[in-house]
Amino acid sequence: MNRDLPVIAESLWHQADFIQAFGKASRGAYQVNVANGWWEDRNAIMASGMPSVVPLVVIGCLGLVQSEASEAIEAARKQPQGAWGDYLTKDTLVRELAGTVVRCMDLATRFDLPLAEAIVEEIKANAERGYKHGGKAA
Numbered sequence: 001m002n003r004d005l006p007v008i009a010e011s012l013w014h015q016a017d018f019i020q021a022f023g024k025a026s027r028g029a030y031q032v033n034v035a036n037g038w039w040e041d042r043n044a045i046m047a048s049g050m051p052s053v054v055p056l057v058v059i060g061c062l063g064l065v066q067s068e069a070s071e072a073i074e075a076a077r078k079q080p081q082g083a084w085g086d087y088l089t090k091d092t093l094v095r096e097l098a099g100t101v102v103r104c105m106d107l108a109t110r111f112d113l114p115l116a117e118a119i120v121e122e123i124k125a126n127a128e129r130g131y132k133h134g135g136k137a138a
């Protein structure tokens, strides 16, 4: 296949730049949530040492990610397209997308998951998969 790949898929410099900036933003998002008390109960539950409690906390956090994605769906359904990109107004499509990403940042930072690196790998993998990833319907 002979097609242009996005710079993020080919340039190590751009990948490192993204990883550094996204990581810094992710740590900021996590710090805000810690300061707002959102990790107090979760950390206490995980400190109990009960089996399976850490995955249960993670699953709960993923529910919040899913909730933000659902709010994005509602925004896409109910708002005029012209309002979707209004990033200064709460509850717009772009703000709900942002909420989804921020929840992912928070979760990944708490568990030292290299989310930025994984995003780069996903983009690179998708860039190599070709048109409709080899014939998938959607």
Ligand SMILES: [Mg+2]
Residues within 6 Å of the ligand: 068, 071, 095, 096, 099
């Ligand atoms: Mg929201």
